[in-house]
Amino acid sequence: MGNVLGPAAPRAPRRGEPLGSPGSFDELHRQCKEVFPQQMEGVKLIVTKTLSSHFQVTHTVHMSTLGPSSYHFNATFVGDRQLGPTETHQAKFVTWQFDGEYRGDDCTATLTLGNPDLLGESVILVAHFLQSVTSRLVLGGEMVYHRRPGEEGAILTLAGKYTALKWVATLNVGYGGAHASYYHRANEQVQVGVELEANTRLQDTTFAFGYQLNLPQANMVFRGERGAVPAPGTPGAGRALTPSPPPGLLDSNWSVGGVLEKKLPPLPVTLALGAFLNHWKNRFHCGFSVIVG
Numbered sequence: 001m002g003n004v005l006g007p008a009a010p011r012a013p014r015r016g017e018p019l020g021s022p023g024s025f026d027e028l029h030r031q032c033k034e035v036f037p038q039q040m041e042g043v044k045l046i047v048t049k050t051l052s053s054h055f056q057v058t059h060t061v062h063m064s065t066l067g068p069s070s071y072h073f074n075a076t077f078v079g080d081r082q083l084g085p086t087e088t089h090q091a092k093f094v095t096w097q098f099d100g101e102y103r104g105d106d107c108t109a110t111l112t113l114g115n116p117d118l119l120g121e122s123v124i125l126v127a128h129f130l131q132s133v134t135s136r137l138v139l140g141g142e143m144v145y146h147r148r149p150g151e152e153g154a155i156l157t158l159a160g161k162y163t164a165l166k167w168v169a170t171l172n173v174g175y176g177g178a179h180a181s182y183y184h185r186a187n188e189q190v191q192v193g194v195e196l197e198a199n200t201r202l203q204d205t206t207f208a209f210g211y212q213l214n215l216p217q218a219n220m221v222f223r224g225e226r227g228a229v230p231a232p233g234t235p236g237a238g239r240a241l242t243p244s245p246p247p248g249l250l251d252s253n254w255s256v257g258g259v260l261e262k263k264l265p266p267l268p269v270t271l272a273l274g275a276f277l278n279h280w281k282n283r284f285h286c287g288f289s290v291i292v293g
Contacts, residue, residue: 035193040274040287048293
């Protein structure tokens with residue numbers, strides 16, 4: 001008998017791979033920054049206590065040889081929806097900041113309103129938006145608008161991030177300059193990161209290279225850095241720079257540093273020893289910290 005059913009109907013196309021959340025704009029360079037060591041000086045004790053799934057407190061005692069010793073207390077509340085005012089005390093002035101964030105399945109939008117003053121007609125507005133174009137590519141931008149009596153302006157920055165199996169490349173380009181980073185995981189033990197920052201206003205370009213070595217059997221992590229070297233041919237080459245690098249990194253020429261961390265299981269204690277050397281200024285300092293929690 002012949003085939004009375006005829007040719008089989010074509011299969012329905014498969015649904016595309018889920019795009020996933022792009023994360024927040026401030027975390028675009030996070031994987032690369034985590035490779036670099038944090039600057040250490042003096043002796044520091046950090047005690048963190050989680051009181052609930054939403055509330056956490058931190059006590060920090062810092063005994064410094066370069067400046068006055070200090071104690072800081074920090075309380076953090078994390079809810080399912082973060083939308084509300086935040087009051088920040090710094091020195092002798094108070095700043096008010098209102099944050100709102102929306103996270104969809106494949107996009108993130110954030111709006112920050114700082115120091116709103118209707119009578120003085122001054123405000124700072126920061127808007128972020130990220131969209132997952134594919135499962136690996138994220139595109140978005142940032143707009144910063146400020147207004148005060150006699151002055152008004154806006155700065156637009158475009159951003160892109162590509163995530164592969166073992167590496168991540170990120171680029172921010174705007175009127176104020178550019179920030180590029182590259183993160184690569186060589187294997188389970190070795191990770192490297194490279195950062196390039198260009199500031200058009202200061203006419204400075206800096207380059208930094210960092211790496212992280214994990215020794216899981218010894219419960220140890222080592223982070224090293226060759227940081228903030230002016231790119232050849234830029235106006236900043238051959239003199240000290242004052243860019244705005246990520247917190248915890250050295251901001252001078254020809255600087256190297258490293259931090260060795262040792263965990264002490266089953267205790268929730270981590271010991272860290274760091275040393276940093278600035279060849280240009282011939283300055284060396286080291287630090288030791290104990291982290292509990």
